[in-house]
Amino acid sequence: MEDHQHQLVPSEMALRVKALESLLVEKGLVDPAALDALVDTYENRVGPRNGARVVARAWTDPAYKERLLRDAPGAIAELGFLSMQGEHMVVLENTPRVHNMVVCTLCSCYPWPVLGLPPVWYKSAPYRSRAVIDPRGVLREFGVEIAPEVEVRVWDSTAELRYIVLPERPAGTEAATEDALADLVTRDSMIGVALVRLA
């Protein structure tokens, strides 16, 4: 639903946002260069590749994985994706017995530094409403069938904690390099609505 809305309103919204920005710049309330840098940061510098590097490192370095599960902010900061004082983050490990999935039913909380900005579907009413009451149905729509004996744990991000899922490493990747593994890790797998599969 929401991903059609932005098609309907761009010109009016574009004008309104431009007018507000001009006013704020003229009043000295915002620095247009800071706005440029912010747009550039989220379009080009911060995104799910950060998270994929964390996952790939955890898959290949057991000591790192242990630190990641115990102290996610510290371990993520090691790779430079989080300031030291930073984000409160928890990494949820998927196993053959547990599948984790993340939602924010009340708004759109999401681990920006490691995954970038959330996709529209994550912020949409269908996902927010159904992830907690029918996670297996939602996963099915993403093409993921979770066996009945596997426990599905949904994490509703109602506070300042941010969750990322450490997906299962796919079989057949024993010889892959960390870089090659990072290429396999999708954003959706770190939200918990996809499995990592060989390309």
Next chain:
Amino acid sequence: MEDHQHQLVPSEMALRVKALESLLVEKGLVDPAALDALVDTYENRVGPRNGARVVARAWTDPAYKERLLRDAPGAIAELGFLSMQGEHMVVLENTPRVHNMVVCTLCSCYPWPVLGLPPVWYKSAPYRSRAVIDPRGVLREFGVEIAPEVEVRVWDSTAELRYIVLPERPAGTEAATEDALADLVTRDSMIGVALVRLA
């Protein structure tokens, strides 16, 4: 909110309804004379005056009141406002200790034969959402302050039962005729969001 909406859409809706009616008449699915009679019935024949007559009779005839509280459909049918097989209806008596108020949170259930069609506010989201969680706040917006020691009973019409409130007879009407009393009884007092006051 809703009572502004109908201002925005009349011409498009008028066209769509007219087109549907024409089609249904041409197919022999509806009789336009029946539609005319239905509109006339609800605009001119059925309405809160029916309920007001019931209330005034109950105020002036203790035996009728007793029948009304025990078997509302039967007592209402005595006055000709209900078919004998009719509507399942319950009359709720307001007293110095109990104030009753009726809502339909799930849609718009309302005792048509005695009150006519519901007003827009009764069908609106503000009333439906708040009547059950904050009835005293809603009553205050209608200008009714219920003392803390009075019990407020809200009746959510979730099934096929229809409720009307028998309001308290105002003091100073001891000498009034049944007709004069009926003139005092408002629709809102029979929904339970108003008290009956001397004009």
Next chain:
Amino acid sequence: MNGIHDMGGMHGFGPVQAEKDEPVFHEPWEGRTHALNRALGAWKKWNIDTGRFGIEQIPPAEYLRMSYYEKWFTRNVELLVKTGLVSRAELESGRPEPGSALRTPPLRAGGVAAIALDRGIASSVEPAVTPLFAIGERVRAKNIQPVGHTRLPRYARGKTGEIHLDHGVYAFPDTSAHGLGENRQHVYSVRFAARELWGHEAPARDSVHIDLWDEYLERA
């Protein structure tokens, strides 16, 4: 379904706005829509529960945007197509399909006075259907999440109350709406303390009475 229509207990819709000297219909098309609904109902192609479920299926953003009779109109168009009384092609062209039979309306002007006094819900006296609960009994509204039509509002689920009245026997909406049978059973007025529903800040003596079917309840 846990739809937008199930709004008891929500905040944020603003104050109740009563209109002074409100007309029965604000526009002629509202009156026609109301009348069409009654006249089409006489075909008995759908029941009251099907009709309610039809409105509940309007997408939430539309449900909140639309005026009341716009929702009725939208629902009726869907039901006309679904029951085959009208085809999509006819709706688009506005004309009966060539060769389609001319029907005879079941409701004529002469029949209107009678139905105005009777909404046609079948009688509730059925001694053969035994009530599962007695007046005064403590009951809990089940914590269920039907995806189809239901008349058990969310705000009551899992809450404990007391059987106040036994209203007699009615069709069960959760099956009746979906053509799964009337499944007739007793309906009760169940009294829930406001504090049970909303917590200890609610006034101590206030209550909400909700009409609930046998299958919605369990012994508390």
Next chain:
Amino acid sequence: MNGIHDMGGMHGFGPVQAEKDEPVFHEPWEGRTHALNRALGAWKKWNIDTGRFGIEQIPPAEYLRMSYYEKWFTRNVELLVKTGLVSRAELESGRPEPGSALRTPPLRAGGVAAIALDRGIASSVEPAVTPLFAIGERVRAKNIQPVGHTRLPRYARGKTGEIHLDHGVYAFPDTSAHGLGENRQHVYSVRFAARELWGHEAPARDSVHIDLWDEYLERA
């Protein structure tokens, strides 16, 4: 508030629609709106809870109709006026009021890289604040109906779960959003069985973990 934003457990919004190769921003104005939000946040005239409550106050029909960044924009305009950073007259004219002071933005381009890695939620290590609950303890989410901002979703209220993690100490949204103090307290990940939340038809072993503050909980 029991607003439309609190939609966990609702039906009727349709399937999740994922967009293939979705861009970070669909239109340039979305990127500018996101950036403006961060840049204005640097004035520290409001906090994250105030900001969330601002979005929750958008009327429900608008909330569902608006796109995500349209909601942000609407909220920010309201906050700018409410905090006095911008006047209604300025919004209407699009120009600073005559004689209004020229300010110096607290966030410059050079500061952007740092905040991109830090959302600025204050540290959670505060040994002076004692947790009210211990890991493994059974707790019940209170049945409360705050009319202001809250982060206790309706679907959890009155439900029993177990303290799974203690996340440390955070500002309490219900007071923080309204300028009533940070009221810092422990936040826990509380595990609720899916069956406790949704009834016995839910899968037996599934669960929902919700992050909840001390004041939302009571001993079960």
